[in-house]
Amino acid sequence: MQTVCDVREVSLGYPGKVLCTNLSFQIQPGMTLAVLGANGAGKSTFVKMMLNLLPPLAGSVQWPSGRPKEIGYLAQMSEFDSLFPIRVRDLAAMGAWGGFGMRRRLDKAGKLRVAAALDEAGVLKIADQPIHTLSGGQLQRTLFARVILQDAPLIILDEPFAAVDQQTEAHLLGIIGRWRNEGRAVVLVVHDLSSVLDHCTHALLLGGGAATHGPVNDVLTPTNLVRQNYMSESQADWMFRRATMQSASGADHV
Incomplete structure (x- = not known):
């Protein structure tokens, strides 16, 4: 089985503050x-x-396959600006920018991918709502749809x-x-x-x-x-x- 990531003898922390040392493990598929x-x-x-x-204070994070x-990354809710003027479907579609490009419009296949991600996350029915109207759970579902699209x-x-x-x-x-x-x-x-x-x-x-x-x-x-x-x-x-x-x-x- 190919290793995704190899953490080798890492020390975590900041200059003047070491949180842990000698952290070694692998992340597998x-x-x-x-x-x-x-x-x-x-x-x-x-x-x-x-x-x-x-960067770690010591050690390294290695990627055997590059x-x-x-x-895919979902930040803490407290780091997200829920007042940003954007719809549910557009926030989710940001996860597909890596594949479609920021300046390209979504083609039919891309729109179907976005709809499928929204559906799996349970927010397809509110796809055109602005995100400032969402509950915490609805916003988190939308952010999960964005991660789904990052693939x-x-x-x-x-x-x-x-x-x-x-x-x-x-x-x-x-x-x-x-x-x-x-x-x-x-x-x-x-x-x-x-x-x-x-x-x-x-x-x-x-x-x-x-x-x-x-x-x-x-x-x-x-x-x-x-x-x-x-x-x-x-x-x-x-x-x-x-x-x-x-x-x-x-x-x-x-």
């Missing part, structure tokens, strides 16, 4: 990687490094479930599942451990000056979550006792 950590642990720094906006021409082998989603309801979150997780099944690598910066445990294959836990990477169940242990300042001992104990009880309850009904 079909991997869904959750990036977690308390505020200030280095999640945004990691995203900037992956987008080539900030850096993708396009990396990238690597997709980075920064807090994609913030300010959305459970129905929207479930819908968006379905899209992420399709990407995974197609062999795309997806990196999610998340806070909700329940969605991580159910839908991600691997996790990267940042905090306490350390970085732990591996399969979700190996990384998100009570010991690691406490040691890396993600939660207190009582919070970790409660969460895992609750998960164990739910698992046992499910088994009783099989």
Whole structure:
């Protein structure tokens, strides 16, 4: 299996502030990687490094097949200007600029691609609404449609479930599942451990000056979550006792 990205002995941070050292792992096709950590642990720094906006303090990010021409990216909602005067369909279509060109009009095939992305994201019926009229969930669905149109082998989603309801979150997780099944690598910066445990294959836990990477169940242990300042001992104990009880309850009904 061809590696998408190889992170080798990376130190994350800024001059005078090291957040973690010796971070090494690979991102493989079909991997869904959750990036977690308390505020200030280095999640945004990691995203900037992956987008080539900030170099690592040490080490390197290598692309065995060459850096993708396009990396699908969805920024945090707080970084997006929802008052920008643009329609839903036009915002989504921006994701296709790499293929169509900024100065070219969409041809029939391009318009069909945009409509299909809007439909999959669940916003085709409001395609002509200005984005300032949208709810948080509708805007996030529109931004997912834009990422769909980027058609990238690597997709980075920064807090994609913030300010959305459970129905929207479930819908968006379905899209992420399709990407995974197609062999795309997806990196999610998340806070909700329940969605991580159910839908991600691997996790990267940042905090306490350390970085732990591996399969979700190996990384998100009570010991690691406490040691890396993600939660207190009582919070970790409660969460895992609750998960164990739910698992046992499910088994009783099989």
